[in-house]
Amino acid sequence: MFNKPKNNLPESSPVAMSNGENAATTADPIRAKPSIMSTVLDTTNKPSVISEGFAFTGDINSSGILHVEGRASGTVTAHSVNVSSRGEIEGEVVCNSLNIKGVFSGVAVCEELVIASSAMVKGSISYKYISVGAGAKVEGELFVNEAGASAPMPTARSNG
DSSP states (O other): OOOTTTOOTTTTTTBOTTHHHHHHGOOOOOGGSHHHHHHHHHHHTTEEEEEEOOEEEEEEEEESSESSSSSSOOOEEEEEEEEHHHHHHHHEEEEEEEESSSSEEEEEEEEEEETTTTTTTEEEEEEEEEEEETTTTEEEEEEEEHHHHHSOOOOOOOOO
C-alpha cells in the first residue's frame, strides 16, 4: 500500500525530458522535472513592460506583447501593444492588436484596434477591426484597411 516508486511516475508511461532521456529511466528524480531556471528563461510568452514612472524614447521591436504603463516615444513594432489607463505612446506603431486605455498620439497600423472609454487618441490609425468604448476621446483619422497590420503606414495630415 505504501510502496510508491521514488520518482512518483507510473512505470508504464515514461516522460520525455528535453535532453532526450526518459524521466522513468533517469537515476536522479530531481532532474526529472524541468528546472525553475529553464522556466524563468523561457521568454516566449512573457510581455515586455514599460512601467509606470518610466519613459522610453527610441525604437521597440518585439514579436510578443508590449504593455505600456509609463511613456513610450518613438517607433513600436510588436505583435500586440497594450496602453494602460496611465500609459502613453507617442510616435508610430505597427502591430496586430492595439489596445488603448490611456493616451495615444501618432500614426498606427493594426489589424485589431480597441479604444477603451478612458482613452484619448490623437492621430491617424489604420485598422481592420475596431471597437470604441462610449466616452473615448478620438481626434484625428481612423481608416478601415482590409490588409490590417500589413498595410502601409498612413501619413498624418496637418491642420495648417
